[in-house]
Amino acid sequence: MSSTAKDWRAEPAPAWELPKIGNHPIPGHRYTSREFFAREFEHMWTKVWLLLGRESEMPNPGDWQMEEVGPESILMVRQEDGNIRAFYNVCQHRGNRLVFEPQGHVRRFICQYHGWAFMPDGSLNFAQDAEDFPDGNPCDNVRLKEIPCETFLGFVWVNMDPDAVPLKEYLGPVWDDLSMYPIQDWKRYQALTVNVPCNWKVIQDNFNESYHLKKVHPEASMMIEEGYKETQFDMCAEGHSRMIMHAGYPARSLEGKKMTPVLEAMMREWDLDPDEYRGREREVRPALQKKKRELGPQRGYHYFENLRDEQLTDFYHYTIFPNFAVSVTADGFHFLRQRPHPTDPERCVFDNWYYAADPPEDTRPVGTPAGPVERGTEVEHEVIEYLEKSVGFAIDQDLSITTGQQLGFRSRGFEGVYLAGQEARIRRYHEVIDEYLDGVRPHGRLNVRPRPVSPIR
Numbered sequence: 522m523s524s525t526a527k528d529w530r531a532e533p534a535p536a537w538e539l540p541k542i543g544n545h546p547i548p549g550h551r552y553t554s555r556e557f558f559a560r561e562f563e564h565m566w567t568k569v570w571l572l573l574g575r576e577s578e579m580p581n582p583g584d585w586q587m588e589e590v591g592p593e594s595i596l597m598v599r600q601e602d603g604n605i606r607a608f609y610n611v612c613q614h615r616g617n618r619l620v621f622e623p624q625g626h627v628r629r630f631i632c633q634y635h636g637w638a639f640m641p642d643g644s645l646n647f648a649q650d651a652e653d654f655p656d657g658n659p660c661d662n663v664r665l666k667e668i669p670c671e672t673f674l675g676f677v678w679v680n681m682d683p684d685a686v687p688l689k690e691y692l693g694p695v696w697d698d699l700s701m702y703p704i705q706d707w708k709r710y711q712a713l714t715v716n717v718p719c720n721w722k723v724i725q726d727n728f729n730e731s732y733h734l735k736k737v738h739p740e741a742s743m744m745i746e747e748g749y750k751e752t753q754f755d756m757c758a759e760g761h762s763r764m765i766m767h768a769g770y771p772a773r774s775l776e777g778k779k780m781t782p783v784l785e786a787m788m789r790e791w792d793l794d795p796d797e798y799r800g801r802e803r804e805v806r807p808a809l810q811k812k813k814r815e816l817g818p819q820r821g822y823h824y825f826e827n828l829r830d831e832q833l834t835d836f837y838h839y840t841i842f843p844n845f846a847v848s849v850t851a852d853g854f855h856f857l858r859q860r861p862h863p864t865d866p867e868r869c870v871f872d873n874w875y876y877a878a879d880p881p882e883d884t885r886p887v888g889t890p891a892g893p894v895e896r897g898t899e900v901e902h903e904v905i906e907y908l909e910k911s912v913g914f915a916i917d918q919d920l921s922i923t924t925g926q927q928l929g930f931r932s933r934g935f936e937g938v939y940l941a942g943q944e945a946r947i948r949r950y951h952e953v954i955d956e957y958l959d960g961v962r963p964h965g966r967l968n969v970r971p972r973p974v975s976p977i978r
């Protein structure tokens with residue numbers, strides 16, 4: 522690049538076009554009511570794109586993965602042509618579930634009730650006594666019920682809505698942002714799924730604000746000093762949000778403050794001597810950016826070339842409607858996903874995973890939120906009950922609050938939330954849920970229709 526040409530990478534990320542935010546009340550019953558839970562499932566969960574499977578777990582034709590979303594169970598299957606297709610995990614004879622394990626490999630899915638056999642493409646290959654069906658041979662008339670399915674970033678996304686817009690349109694600006702990282706090549710170094718006694722939205726709300734950091738995560742004090750004033754909050758018409766924390770570890774506001782051991786360790790990793798920066802701490806952030814640009818490619822981080830300077834040091838945090846939150850740094854991301862319990866509005870299934878870039882040139886341990894782990898081999902996925910073990914320091918702190926908040930939401934004395942400006946993403950999120958309940962689909966700018974008037978909830 523010539524020295525005179527302006528390098529777009531030195532510029533901050535342009536803000537997203539802000540949607541208009543209303544002032545819907547957000548009362549406690551949204552988190553406790555069975556009736557609201559049922560409406561949400563019927564009108565929202567079955568109309569949205571959901572990040573559900575992992576391509577790497579289905580490398581060969583016939584490999585499959587099964588994931589649950591509330592009462593539904595979805596089967597994702599690798600096809601002969603390399604694509605992945607998704608089906609409801611239900612036998613079309615008399616409704617038995619086809620598989621009960623999380624993953625496997627088949628030549629045919631054979632139902633354990635009467636032995637009907639479905640091929641990986643969903644067609645019915647065998648039905649016992651096929652001549653005995655007055656409506657005709659089931660193999661000619663019946664197949665597994667398929668739903669839209671796409672892959673992006675190495676994940677399998679599904680949508681129970683047959684009229685779903687393409688995933689790229691649904692994700693809006695999030696698609697371009699996340700495409701900047703080769704996430705499909707990254708490895709999973711933490712994989713805990715936790716059954717948590719709170720509604721899924723309580724956790725998602727928590728990831729939609731950083732107002733709680735000072736109180737719930739005081740050890741992150743450097744990151745949050747004047748935090749919200751140094752944070753860029755973005756929301757988009759499609760319902761997703763972005764928070765760029767310029768006050769990440771190498772904080773823009775470091776002047777006059779001490780560097781933390783975490784920051785000092787990070788500096789040493791990138792060949793910077795913390796002692797040289799005492800008294801001029803504000804210079805740490807640009808110095809780290811420069812070092813990462815310089816050393817990144819030779820350490821195997823070739824994609825650093827395509828990232829903005831701020832992406833090399835700052836926290837980019839996204840919430841993808843409805844149930845996914847992800848904190849992206851230059852070389853890793855914290856994967857946070859909530860799914861509803863099959864029947865209980867006051868419970869959810871929470872995935873707390875960590876992915877990291879894994880260039881062969883890098884031999885350092887991977888710094889996961891639960892501590893450093895050896896590089897190279899993905900961890901085993903574990904499913905636990907809440908409080909059975911730690912899920913990582915900061916997330917333990919978050920869950921201790923969300924489970925208590927769930928109890929508070931039951932109270933007739935709670936009059937609904939009273940939000941700060943920096944919590945506007947929560948308001949927006951609930952409004953998008955309401956749009957779905959009203960039959961409006963906010964994704965895709967062209968599809969945005971004026972909201973009908975809603976009764977106060």
Ligand code: FES
Binds near residue numbers: 614616632636
């Ligand atoms: S329910 Fe599956 S074969 Fe009868």
Ligand SMILES: [Fe+2]
Binds near residue numbers: 733919
């Ligand atoms: Fe938190």
